[in-house]
Amino acid sequence: MFSTLGAPRPARREHKAKEVPMDESRRSFLARVAGTGAIVALADPPLVFAQAPAPAAPEPVIPGTVSNADVLKGKDMSVFKVHSERPLTGSVPAEAHDFDVTPTERMFIRNNLLTPDIDAAQHKLTIKGLVDKELTLSVDELKRTFKAVTLQAMLECAGSGRTGFQPTPRGTPWSPTGGMGCPKWTGVRLADVLRAAGVKANAVHVAGQGADFGAVPTLAPVIRSIPMSKAMEENTLIAWDMNGAPLPKVHGYPIRLLVPGWAGSASTKWLHTLTVLDAPFKGTYMDDSYRIPRYPVAPGERMPKDAVSTEAWPVKSMITAPAPNAKFRVGEPILVRGKAWVGDGAIERVEVSLDEGVTWQAAQLDPRGDKYAWRGFRFLHRPQRPGYQTFLARAWDDKGNAQPLVSPWNPLGYFWNGVHRVGVTVEA
Amino acid sequence: MRAVGILTAVAALAALATAAEARELTSGPGAGLTTARCAICHDLEHILRSRLSRGEWEDVLANMRQRGMPPLADSEQRVILDYLAAYYGRDPAPAPAPDTHAAGGADPVAKMLDANACNGCHTVDRKLVGPAFRDIAAKYAADAGAAARLAAKIRSGGAGAWGDVPMPPNPKLSEADALSLARWVLDRKP
Numbered sequence: 001m002f003s004t005l006g007a008p009r010p011a012r013r014e015h016k017a018k019e020v021p022m023d024e025s026r027r028s029f030l031a032r033v034a035g036t037g038a039i040v041a042l043a044d045p046p047l048v049f050a051q052a053p054a055p056a057a058p059e060p061v062i063p064g065t066v067s068n069a070d071v072l073k074g075k076d077m078s079v080f081k082v083h084s085e086r087p088l089t090g091s092v093p094a095e096a097h098d099f100d101v102t103p104t105e106r107m108f109i110r111n112n113l114l115t116p117d118i119d120a121a122q123h124k125l126t127i128k129g130l131v132d133k134e135l136t137l138s139v140d141e142l143k144r145t146f147k148a149v150t151l152q153a154m155l156e157c158a159g160s161g162r163t164g165f166q167p168t169p170r171g172t173p174w175s176p177t178g179g180m181g182c183p184k185w186t187g188v189r190l191a192d193v194l195r196a197a198g199v200k201a202n203a204v205h206v207a208g209q210g211a212d213f214g215a216v217p218t219l220a221p222v223i224r225s226i227p228m229s230k231a232m233e234e235n236t237l238i239a240w241d242m243n244g245a246p247l248p249k250v251h252g253y254p255i256r257l258l259v260p261g262w263a264g265s266a267s268t269k270w271l272h273t274l275t276v277l278d279a280p281f282k283g284t285y286m287d288d289s290y291r292i293p294r295y296p297v298a299p300g301e302r303m304p305k306d307a308v309s310t311e312a313w314p315v316k317s318m319i320t321a322p323a324p325n326a327k328f329r330v331g332e333p334i335l336v337r338g339k340a341w342v343g344d345g346a347i348e349r350v351e352v353s354l355d356e357g358v359t360w361q362a363a364q365l366d367p368r369g370d371k372y373a374w375r376g377f378r379f380l381h382r383p384q385r386p387g388y389q390t391f392l393a394r395a396w397d398d399k400g401n402a403q404p405l406v407s408p409w410n411p412l413g414y415f416w417n418g419v420h421r422v423g424v425t426v427e428a
Numbered sequence: 429m430r431a432v433g434i435l436t437a438v439a440a441l442a443a444l445a446t447a448a449e450a451r452e453l454t455s456g457p458g459a460g461l462t463t464a465r466c467a468i469c470h471d472l473e474h475i476l477r478s479r480l481s482r483g484e485w486e487d488v489l490a491n492m493r494q495r496g497m498p499p500l501a502d503s504e505q506r507v508i509l510d511y512l513a514a515y516y517g518r519d520p521a522p523a524p525a526p527d528t529h530a531a532g533g534a535d536p537v538a539k540m541l542d543a544n545a546c547n548g549c550h551t552v553d554r555k556l557v558g559p560a561f562r563d564i565a566a567k568y569a570a571d572a573g574a575a576a577r578l579a580a581k582i583r584s585g586g587a588g589a590w591g592d593v594p595m596p597p598n599p600k601l602s603e604a605d606a607l608s609l610a611r612w613v614l615d616r617k618p
Contacts, residue, residue, distance in 0.1 A: 062587060063592050084471055084474060085473075168477075170474075170480055170488055214469060215468060216468060216496070217593070218498055218499075218557075219495060220494065220496040284495050288495075289491065303487065
């Protein structure tokens with residue numbers, strides 16, 4: 001690096017009511033970026049050809065973003081595994097999830113672009129499109145105007161568990177139980193905010209857009225839309241707190257959508273614009289990514305033309321204790337613990353198998369919690385013989401759906417919910 | 429506890445950075461171009477861990493275009509697709525081979541610009557993602573030490589001198605080649 005910009009930092013990172021290119025035309029996106037003087041400096045700033053100071057971090061950090069090093073200071077690196085640095089993704093394994101509420105230091109990270117560094121005092125949320133009255137609210141106004149609610153709810157990346165598929169589809173290599181968490185969220189109901197703006201009768205979807213941006217100005221903004229029925233549901237929030245503290249920057253500070261139970265990409269981080277639409281949003285994050293075939297396809301096949309957008313997660317569970325390869329003695333009680341959840345409905349029962357799925361026994365369920373929170377289960381086993389002992393867990397929902405042993409393969413590797421299996425050693 | 433966490437994080441990042449440097453795409457025709465193009469936006473792990481059919485790689489490239497990757501010429505796209513399908517396909521990969529697309533030729537500078545995808549972001553007389561070569565030459569016309577520093581920067585990458593867009597590093601380019609490229613760029617004075 002020869003020099004730093006002598007000119008004042010461009011105003012790219014102000015999040016006032018900016019025009020959002022909902023047609024996602026590259027030209028308008030470029031115009032928006034260029035118009036704010038941002039990533040591409042149109043006018044040459046005065047440059048000084050000088051020796052650069054020694055870099056403080058090993059990674060080049062783009063102004064207006066948070067470095068991965070800073071993001072990961074908020075994670076428990078004794079258990080947190082980074083899957084990729086650009087974009088930043090990471091998670092903890094099942095045995096590090098043995099908590100009723102996912103600690104913030106263990107919540108998974110899935111960025112599509114960079115982590116923006118946002119000034120909450122300047123941040124604005126605009127609600128536009130098919131509304132009676134377009135609204136622009138500061139974060140304080142949002143908190144003051146609407147009733148705050150706190151709830152525990154699942155957030156899980158659509159690709160969570162991808163490495164369970166054979167052959168492995170492309171994308172972040174989430175372990176079979178990585179890429180999800182169940183913290184407590186505080187925010188306002190999206191429905192209350194939409195009602196304040198007045199949703200028109202022909203509204204079908206609402207799209208969330210975040211303030212994240214990528215390394216080059218040509219990159220498309222991350223925009224996902226959800227049906228009005230899900231948007232108006234009482235558990236869908238515009239959240240600002242996670243586990244009683246402001247959202248960490250990488251998790252969407254100062255505000256994000258929380259669309260519980262659904263593929264995580266619906267829960268737009270760094271939310272700055274909601275657009276009410278008369279159809280699902282058209283854009284690469286709706287039409288090329290986060291899609292799943294209507295019917296199973298043979299492993300290795302390409303995405304069918306009539307694929308659909310990922311929505312609610314199917315029923316799923318994981319064993320959080322004992323840890324894989326833990327050691328026990330014959331006769332010593334082994335308490336198998338885990339979590340079960342479903343994106344639409346409720347957990348009805350969980351079964352455990354001690355014989356690789358030949359027979360199943362009922363596990364004890366913890367009391368039902370918030371609608372979209374995972375539900376704990378436990379199963380006591382006292383081994384009578386030495387050797388390798390496996391535990392399989394299978395959850396059932398209230399519609400009679402159960403986890404399969406192997407989930408249907410799909411080209412982007414979404415919605416892995418195959419039965420989780422943990423093996424331990426029993427010594428004589 | 430938190431302090432320990434931070435130290436662990438720093439150590440982990442340092443390890444990651446080292447690991448990332450150590451991991452390069454298998455040498456083969458098009459490896460350099462593929463590295464240069466793809467590493468602008470994401471780390472190479474996304475390729476290194478993948479084993480996909482040619483059709484799936486085609487879909488990946490289509491998806492990257494939709495996501496807004498800087499435009500590829502058809503010829504570049506063919507080279508990249510051939511390379512990925514051969515070396516990161518579902519069938520066993522061929523033995524590592526010289527990157528013929530990075531080897532010399534009638535015009536060594538043009539070959540180097542092609543092979544390292546410099547021209548994805550730069551042209552001689554027009555600003556694209558990065559500055560025009562002509563503007564770089566003009567800026568540093570009076571600076572005797574410019575060539576050496578520019579050569580170092582071509583290899584190390586960085587951000588800040590011409591805006592916020594970082595330039596990806598080109599560690600595979602030899603110091604001598606980087607120096608000839610730097611001298612060539614500094615000769616593009618208007």
